[in-house]
Amino acid sequence: MVELGDQREHVRKTHIEGAGGIRLAAEVRNPEGTPCVLFAHGFGQTRHAWSATADAMAVAGCRCVSFDARGHGGSGRPDDGYHMQQFFDDLRAVAEAQPHKPILVGASMGGLLGLAVTGESDVPPFSALVLVDITPRWETSGVARILDFMRAWPDGFGDYDEAAQAIAAYLPHRRGRKSAEQLQPLLRRGEDGRLRWHWDPRMLQPIAEEGERHQPRLIEATRRVKLPVLLLSGGRSDVVSQRTIDEFLELVPHARHIELPRATHMVAGDANDAFTRAIVDFIGVGAEQVHSMMGQPSGAA
Template structure:
């Protein structure tokens, strides 16, 4: 289809059911087919900046928001970052759209989307895209993610140190010549150091028992999910396994699966154009019904 040229990015604020304010960025016009994008743990809405802009240019009303405790969204006073609260937030955002959205969720965002759709008696979404996530994932990959998110609690002396940490976590991704884009994820605190801009209490260590209970609960919820579903996996991901995908497909027989070559867990950041190519046919089929 011809581009609409309405791909400028705009910011807005959305109130949650328990009174927090979420920061959101959108492109496209209200009334166009809706798409909501959820970032992964420790990221912000800016990880979707290119995809939001591209979707707006193609005639969608695309919106990405910072999860509570992340980026420019408010932190929970009682550190309530459960998937029930994250799901409440997603439904509050969806309620601001003029039509049922396609939901795209990366990692934590994908888990939130599964949880929100699976617990609902009537689906509020048109379709769902999971980005390198499944209810049960590789423990070693999870530990690597957890070590990165829970490390560097003392912050960084400068942006170069932060860029070093990201490069060590993503050794397959070329290091940007100009690391200033990382400032979207960093804030200067009173100690004079740069810290990741998320609530440290968000990433409390969870026991293996709690993670297993959550995975099983999520799989059980899948019986309520009847909308179209797509899982996009990074070929170099150490988080999503073939077993995890097949286990999910057994609960979601409508699940389609695609793979992005040369990408790890952070697919959109590793190979954004290839990621967009992988999801667009699915979105075109289901967002405009």
């Protein structure tokens, strides 16, 4: 087992074949570990959103797999456009490529995909679900704010500092600005020399529209989920609310819910230590080691 400080040297970069043969960029930490934890990011994010949590959980003994959804980061961009069903099928393909059923940790879009795949499967490809600030019905105003950010700056940025200013304005509660090194995985330099976000802008409109249309499907799938489920919500989120959480807990009465009071919708980035502790406590593996690494006793909030 590697020490946390050496973990970046032990990240294995790979590709996993998704639906229709698309190549999905992925990272594997501690490949022989158990249980397997599969991280699925939100719309507009990349696998790098999970780095701190995946590093800690790999050191604690888990096999940790994260990947970029199609149209994001280093993954393929299909010529024939984007449809939600492709994202569902990609997630299933990644899960089924693992040596044993993974625990899915899904943020926002990643959590919705997990609910659909689980609820619509006679034999789900996961052993448990951790949903990160998402419920099958969401607050449309919060999602609209995310999409507005993603549609802004179609002409990109002249340098990393301009991009850092844009993120700081979008997330004013966070201290400091991202460095150029932190921003590199989030941006691509175009032929014109300008930096643009890593996602394919062609997917924004169709996926936003399909997401709304798929809500009844997601609610019905959620009703059929029997796996162990943990919902982690941000106390300052504008995407989930007490209304949507209450409805979710009626649909999945066996689910556990933990609120991280200081977090917004960007839970992992806002409260990463508390987020990671909540996951390891839920799965019951490596909790003592992770709590020790993060300087808090097991069971601390």
